[in-house]
Amino acid sequence: MGAWTLVGTIFIAQNVAREMASRRAIDWENDVFNEGVYWLAFAVLTPLLVWLCRRFSLVSAPRWRHLCAHLLASPAVAALQVLLYFVCLGLAAIAVQRIGAAELPAWLIHRPALLVLTITAFWKYWVIVALIHGIAYARLYAREHRAASELREQLIGAQLHQLKARLQPHFLFNALNGIAVLMRDEPERARTMLVRLSQLLRSVVEAGDEQVVALRKELELVQQYLEIQQMRFGDRLQAALDVSPDALQYPVPHFLLQPLVENAVQHGVSRSERGGTVTIRVRHEGPHLIIHVIDVPNGATGRVADSPGAGIGLTTTRARLDRLYGDDHEFSMAPVDGGGTRVTLRLPLAEHLDAR
Numbered sequence: 001m002g003a004w005t006l007v008g009t010i011f012i013a014q015n016v017a018r019e020m021a022s023r024r025a026i027d028w029e030n031d032v033f034n035e036g037v038y039w040l041a042f043a044v045l046t047p048l049l050v051w052l053c054r055r056f057s058l059v060s061a062p063r064w065r066h067l068c069a070h071l072l073a074s075p076a077v078a079a080l081q082v083l084l085y086f087v088c089l090g091l092a093a094i095a096v097q098r099i100g101a102a103e104l105p106a107w108l109i110h111r112p113a114l115l116v117l118t119i120t121a122f123w124k125y126w127v128i129v130a131l132i133h134g135i136a137y138a139r140l141y142a143r144e145h146r147a148a149s150e151l152r153e154q155l156i157g158a159q160l161h162q163l164k165a166r167l168q169p170h171f172l173f174n175a176l177n178g179i180a181v182l183m184r185d186e187p188e189r190a191r192t193m194l195v196r197l198s199q200l201l202r203s204v205v206e207a208g209d210e211q212v213v214a215l216r217k218e219l220e221l222v223q224q225y226l227e228i229q230q231m232r233f234g235d236r237l238q239a240a241l242d243v244s245p246d247a248l249q250y251p252v253p254h255f256l257l258q259p260l261v262e263n264a265v266q267h268g269v270s271r272s273e274r275g276g277t278v279t280i281r282v283r284h285e286g287p288h289l290i291i292h293v294i295d296v297p298n299g300a301t302g303r304v305a306d307s308p309g310a311g312i313g314l315t316t317t318r319a320r321l322d323r324l325y326g327d328d329h330e331f332s333m334a335p336v337d338g339g340g341t342r343v344t345l346r347l348p349l350a351e352h353l354d355a356r
Contacts, residue, residue, distance in 0.1 A: 001043055004039050004040065004042055004043035004046070005039075005043075007039055007042075008035060008036050008038075008039035008040070011035050011039065012031065012032050012035050012036060015027075015030075015031035015032070015035055016031060016032070019031060033092070034089065037085060037088045037089060037092070038085050040088070041081050041082075041084040041085040041088065042081060042124070042128070044084060045077060045080065045081055045084070046128070048077065049077065049125070049128050049129065049132065050132060052069070052070065052073055052077075052129075053129055053132040053133060053136070055069075056069040056070060056073075057133070057136065058070075058133055059133060059136050059137060059140060070126075070129060073125075074122055074125045074126060074129075075118075075122060077121075077125050078118050078119075078121035078122040078124075078125055079118055079121075081121040081125075082114060082117045082118050082121055083108075085117070086108050086111050086114075087108070090104045090107055090108060091104075093107070172197075175193070175197050175228055175232065176197075178193065178231070178232035179193050179194055179197070182231075189231060192231065193228060193231045193232070196224065196227055196228045196231070197228055199224060200221070200224040200225060200228060203220070203221055203224060210254050211253065211254055212251045212252070212253060212254060213251065213252065213254045214248065214249055214250070214251060214252075215243075215247055215248050215249070215250050215251070215252050215282065215289070216248040216249065218252050218254065218255075218256060218257050219241065219243065219248075219257070219280070221255075221257075221258060222257045222258055222261050222280065223241070225258055225261060225262070226239045226261065226278070229265055233265075233269070233270070233275060235275070236269070236272075236274065236275025236276075237265065237269055237275055237276070237277075237278070238275070238276070238277040238278070239277070239278050239279075239280075240277060240278070240279040240280070241279075241280050242279060242280070242281040242282070243280065243281070243282040244282060244283050244284055246284050247282045247283065247284040247289060250284065250289050250349055252289070252291075252347060253320060253321070253324055256317065256320075256345075257280065257291070257293065259314065259316075259317050260293040260314070260317065260343050260345075261278060261280065261293060263293075263314055263343075264278045264293055264294070264295035264341070264343070265278060265295070267295075267341075268295030268296075268297050268340060268341060269295055269297055271297065272297035272298055274297075274298035275297070275298055276295060276296050276297035276298050276340070277295070277296050277298075278293070278294070278295050279292070279293075279294040279295075279296070280292070280293055280294075281294065284349075287348060287349050288346050288347060288348055288349060289345075289346070289347045289348075289349055290344070290345070290346055291344070291345040291346075291347070292342055292343070292344055292345075293342070293343040294336060294340065294341070294342045294343075295336075295340050295341055296336060296338070296339065296340040297339055297340055317331075318331050321345075321347075325347065325348055328348045329345070329346055329347050329348060330344065330345065330346035331343075331344075331345055332344045
């Protein structure tokens, strides 16, 4: 009723403006009352049209049968609209005693422009059907888009679980093996390493299924990991953080840096007898956050960037970023002059503003 009242008001205003522009008196009966009743008839028939569109939807199969149903219904509905329009006008005429009730059939038969109005109502039927189907398509698109978004979130969550499931046993094995070696010769150091390991695992468990966290929180997790690795490798592993302070509050995918740092340690620094340095560098550049994870071993390791052995979790991390950011991100690996590898991430800042 609201939509048809708006349509009727527009046409009534058009009629009144035409009369005023022609300096003629406003014909309140034809320009206002009759026009309003004409569109009221469409409002009354709209539930029928909605039912027809749902019963014979052109969105679903068999479309050709449903189209045939509308081809048969359209002239009938058009004639019904015109009949309803003139019946309302006739009843109004009876109410003001312009005609008697017995004269109504004859009055209806002699109404002018019956054919013209029926043809007009016929094409308006198809306009209304098109609008109803347009709304149906919009709702279907919104529903599918919502379902796709939910599926996308579930997939990203599954990838996070997969990443943790792959990395944690691998990391735990190395950490526990290092603790076992230290237990005999350096028990105090082994105890400290065990405490740090439990703190790291507690941080991972407490984060749960959180997809996005502030960079500050992600760096805390990485620092815990590096502390454990430094206890394992001793002076052979040096770590450096070069993070712009204004970048700490920006959101990043949870568990993003740990697999990159572990990849740098396991496939870079640990392969050099003299160890090496892992550097995490973060800068805020315009609408992007630029993250570099660089491993520089103290001696040749024979490592080739992006080689098949370089990286538990790198493939999963790359897939997660594709799901989260689409084409609006960069993930690249390149050799560093003098040996080592640089992993570069360029992430948009406009995404996931709900990071905590």
